[in-house]
Amino acid sequence: MQIQLAENYGFCFGVKRAIKIAEDNKNSSTYGPLIHNSKEIARLEDDFQVGLTDSHKVFKAGDKAIVRTHGIQKQELEELKNNNVNVVDATCPYVTKPQEIAQNMSEAGYSVVIFGDEAHPEIKGVKSYATNGALVVTSSKELQDIKLKEKIALIAQTTRKVEDYMEVANYLIPRYKEVRVFNTICNATFENQEAVLNLSKKADVMLVIGGKNSSNTKQLFSISKDNCADSYHIEDEKDLDFSWFKNKKLCGISAGASTPDWIIQNVIDTIESKID
Ligand code: F3S
Structure with a gap:
C-alpha cells in the first residue's frame, strides 16, 4: 500500500509561532491549552517546564502568563494586566484580527454576528471584544426570528468552511441595509x-x-x-x-x-x- x-x-503559522513563544518562555504557564493537542502540550511541559492552568485567577503579580493561540476574553486579559502579571501574548494574529473587528464594528454601532461555535475559546474571546454584545450562530436558521440593527458586521471563526460562511452571508445581505462581511477565515x-x-x-x-x-x-x-x-x-x-x-x-x-x-x-x- x-x-x-x-x-x-499539520501545523500552521499561528501554532508554530505559539510553540516558539512557549519554548522561549521556560518556567511559565499558559491559561488554557496553548494549542488543541494534549501531546504537544505534555512535551512543552516536560521539556520546557511550561505549565497549564484553567483559570486566569491563579496568576499573581510577577508571574508569567502565556496567552494561548486561540486568545482569551478581553476582561480576563485586562484583569491579568491590572494584577501586574507578565503577559506573553501567543494569540495568533489571525485571531487578534477578528477581535479588533468585533470591537471596532461594535463601537461603530453595528450588530456583530459571529459565525462559529459559541463554546470555542476563540469565539468566546472574539465575542468579548464586541463592546455591545454579539450574536453567535452556526447557520442562518438561527437568524430567522431575530431582528438585528440595520447595519451588520459579519465575522467568521477562523476554522470555518467558506461555503458555510457564504450561506450565512447570503441570508443576511438581502434582508438588511448594510452587511459588512469580513473574511476572517484563516488561509x-x-x-x-x-x-x-x-x-x-x-x-x-x-x-x-x-x-x-x-x-x-x-x-x-x-x-x-x-x-x-x-x-x-x-x-x-x-x-x-x-x-x-x-x-x-x-x-x-x-x-x-x-x-x-x-x-x-x-x-x-x-x-x-x-x-x-
Ligand atoms: Fe493557525 Fe492561526 Fe490559522 S492558529 S489555523 S494560523 S488562525
Missing part, C-alpha cells in the same frame, strides 16, 4: 482543506490526524468523509486499526493545524512496519 501526505497539512485552514479534498477524492482510505477537540481537524475529517467513505479521525498511532488497510492501494494522510510532525511520522512508521 502506498502512503501519500496531503499537499498541505492555513483553507489550504489544508483544499489539500484534503483533492487527496480524499483519490485515496482508498484516509487518515486525519489531530486532537478530538480540534475544530479544524474535525472540519478536515468531514471533508475527507464526504469523498472517501473509509476516512478515520485518529489522535495518534495508538488509534490505528490495521483492518482499515486491507486490500487498499492508497492511504491518504492529513493532519489538523495543531498536530506536530512527530505524531504524523509515528503514524506513518507504525503503518509501514505492519502493512506491505
